[in-house]
Amino acid sequence: MLRVxxxxxASPALTWATPVxxxxxxxxxxxxxxxxxxxxxLAALYAMFVSPLASVYGLSELCLKATPLILCATGLAIGFRxxxxxxxxxxxxxxxxxxxxxxxxxWSPALGPLALPVMCLFGVLGGMLWxxxxxxxxxxxxxxxxxxxxxxxxVAVLVLSTLVYGPxxxxxxxxxxxxxxxxxxxxxxxxxLLLPExxxxxxxxxxxxxVAGAWLFVTRSLVGFQVRVIGLAPDAAAFAxxxxxxxIWLTMLLSGGLAGLAGLLEVAGPIGQIVPTISPGYGFTAxxxxxxxxxxxxxxxxxxxxxxxxxxxGENAQVEAxxxxxxxxxxxxxxxxxxxxxxxxxxxRIRLAQPAxxxxxx
Amino acid sequence: MRQVRLPRRLLLGAGLxxxxxxxxxxxxxxxxxxxxxxxxxxxxxxxxxxxHDVGRRDLEAALGDRVQTxxxxxxxxxxxxxxxxxxxxxxxxxxxxxxxxxFMEATLRVARQFPNVKFEHATGYxxxxxxxxxxxxxxxxxxxxxxxxxxxxxxxxxxxIGSFPIPEVxxxxxxxxxxxxxxxPDARIKLVWVNSWNDPGKEADAAKALFDQGCxxxxxxxxxxxxxxxxxxxxxxxxxxxxDQSAFGPNAQLTAIIDNWGPHYIERxxxxxxxxxxxxxxxxxxxxxxxxMAPYGxxxxxxxxxxxxxxxxxIIDGTLHPFTGPIVDQKGVEQIAAGAVAxxxxxxxxxxxxxxxxxxxx
Numbered sequence: 001m002l003r004v005x006x007x008x009x010a011s012p013a014l015t016w017a018t019p020v021x022x023x024x025x026x027x028x029x030x031x032x033x034x035x036x037x038x039x040x041x042l043a044a045l046y047a048m049f050v051s052p053l054a055s056v057y058g059l060s061e062l063c064l065k066a067t068p069l070i071l072c073a074t075g076l077a078i079g080f081r082x083x084x085x086x087x088x089x090x091x092x093x094x095x096x097x098x099x100x101x102x103x104x105x106x107w108s109p110a111l112g113p114l115a116l117p118v119m120c121l122f123g124v125l126g127g128m129l130w131x132x133x134x135x136x137x138x139x140x141x142x143x144x145x146x147x148x149x150x151x152x153x154x155v156a157v158l159v160l161s162t163l164v165y166g167p168x169x170x171x172x173x174x175x176x177x178x179x180x181x182x183x184x185x186x187x188x189x190x191x192x193l194l195l196p197e198x199x200x201x202x203x204x205x206x207x208x209x210x211v212a213g214a215w216l217f218v219t220r221s222l223v224g225f226q227v228r229v230i231g232l233a234p235d236a237a238a239f240a241x242x243x244x245x246x247x248i249w250l251t252m253l254l255s256g257g258l259a260g261l262a263g264l265l266e267v268a269g270p271i272g273q274i275v276p277t278i279s280p281g282y283g284f285t286a287x288x289x290x291x292x293x294x295x296x297x298x299x300x301x302x303x304x305x306x307x308x309x310x311x312x313x314g315e316n317a318q319v320e321a322x323x324x325x326x327x328x329x330x331x332x333x334x335x336x337x338x339x340x341x342x343x344x345x346x347x348x349r350i351r352l353a354q355p356a357x358x359x360x361x362x
Numbered sequence: 363m364r365q366v367r368l369p370r371r372l373l374l375g376a377g378l379x380x381x382x383x384x385x386x387x388x389x390x391x392x393x394x395x396x397x398x399x400x401x402x403x404x405x406x407x408x409x410x411x412x413x414h415d416v417g418r419r420d421l422e423a424a425l426g427d428r429v430q431t432x433x434x435x436x437x438x439x440x441x442x443x444x445x446x447x448x449x450x451x452x453x454x455x456x457x458x459x460x461x462x463x464x465f466m467e468a469t470l471r472v473a474r475q476f477p478n479v480k481f482e483h484a485t486g487y488x489x490x491x492x493x494x495x496x497x498x499x500x501x502x503x504x505x506x507x508x509x510x511x512x513x514x515x516x517x518x519x520x521x522x523i524g525s526f527p528i529p530e531v532x533x534x535x536x537x538x539x540x541x542x543x544x545x546x547p548d549a550r551i552k553l554v555w556v557n558s559w560n561d562p563g564k565e566a567d568a569a570k571a572l573f574d575q576g577c578x579x580x581x582x583x584x585x586x587x588x589x590x591x592x593x594x595x596x597x598x599x600x601x602x603x604x605x606d607q608s609a610f611g612p613n614a615q616l617t618a619i620i621d622n623w624g625p626h627y628i629e630r631x632x633x634x635x636x637x638x639x640x641x642x643x644x645x646x647x648x649x650x651x652x653x654x655m656a657p658y659g660x661x662x663x664x665x666x667x668x669x670x671x672x673x674x675x676x677i678i679d680g681t682l683h684p685f686t687g688p689i690v691d692q693k694g695v696e697q698i699a700a701g702a703v704a705x706x707x708x709x710x711x712x713x714x715x716x717x718x719x720x721x722x723x724x
Contacts, residue, residue, distance in 0.1 A: 061445050161557055165527055176528055270441035280438035318434045319449050325435045
């Protein structure tokens, strides 16, 4: 008979080895899956995981795609450490795009060279504003932030639609739902490129700086310590006099602000205007990125790149290997399955047990 | 972007210690034209994307070895499209169809970087030397549907499920209403927006609400078959959208507007092969077979069928235009003068509503 029992302590090495092992197992499973489907597994895996990395342009696209994922996940991870479950980064991202983009549309000529910094600032403020609503409801009325932050995402989508189909519509756009291009209004709204001839802009470098800052914040600051303690041992934190209300506000505003910045970087960067669909679900995917990265800044950078690669690889597989789009979903599902399975085995051991008397078998 | 990318097979071959593939492949006359398709939805949506994919398969069937097609489905409208397009252009596609309005800017940007690749964008209005646009005159089909509704509705009240208030949708609602009022001057349309092209849940809810308000026929400008299923359940009537949906409403479907993209895809691929391709705007309808009507359902009376056939024939012959003046909008402004017909430009920018359309008019 098999019995599952917790390990006394999970080894740190195992904690970091499991995600790597999960990736390897995903690729191995994928290999056999392709074999069963009658597809050349090497060519398919090459199209998915290697060809996106085989050129400078491919790498720049990977960084571009990973930017909003990493930015959102950085904020979310700090909240998750404190047990604050902000599920609405997608909505906060949209509000950031609306606030920052609004500055670009209406005030950028007056701001001159300050346009882009002010847009970034308002992007952050927009995301914070949207995150402040669940924070207020949670701290004042005890409303579950998972529900409110998630539901506000749908409100954000409607706010965006109302603006883009209504007052913000490009007057020269034949009634189609999109605003003017920011660069047509003021050249100072453009984010400078990090690599010429690509779409990769300085927002990526800013993101890496923010990740480094977040790392210092969590590991070195007193507030970062409080965040960790509240997440790990709420009673001990209360006993030590740490204010849970303050931490909820702090982590919600931080994660909302970073999501808002991600939204602004999308509209001011590769999109160039405000359109009805700004993000294909970056705010939600970032939740997976945060957990895949063990809520650790370095881990979630790696996880962000991995998720970005799975999206781009899925597109490549369709073009180069004629595989269906569902391949992307299957691979992401496999990856999560193996991460959870490896995690489980890192924390529990399975034993051949003697028949136990008077003991429940889980 | 002019960087050298190693052929995939070379890299793989080298990695495996096998014979290397030829370094460069020269394009010869015998090489098939690679035609790429970018879809916004899944090819299984039974509507918009499904019909584009049927067109792709028609193209393969018609031109056989002379073409080779590939597609990328579920591409979000946003920065991802640009990468997918570039990937298709870089991998040797000579003709690329982008089949959603939201791909417009990305198509133009990538087209500038690949002047030798021909692009065709569906439903947009911006063109370039290597970017053509195409759409179908769906409003012609709406006029046929409106005629049927005028004969068959008992309450004189028709429910209309709208996606977004863009000219394409406004045009369809107005054409339907005008045709219905020709038969029944007191006819009214109740319009509900679901803010999505494909959301079966919301579409079903909208259909229920409209039927509850006394509508006995449902018309839609969204992609799922959910409204058709609602009509079938209640023993009422509906029009299919984009594809024949009689499988979902064998008794309810009166007819359906079927998108038929095959002829256009075949014609344009031939033009590239012959070297006669030029940037242009294609807007064909019933006469060219790009818009087809599904066979009439069991509820259609002989009288209604005769009237609908007459409208269809009139449009094909050019003796009838769905937007023939005088047409006055809801504010009392004359939009089309007596005796005149709407120009293509007037239709492509339509943002006014004819009397008899009720609801939140965007």
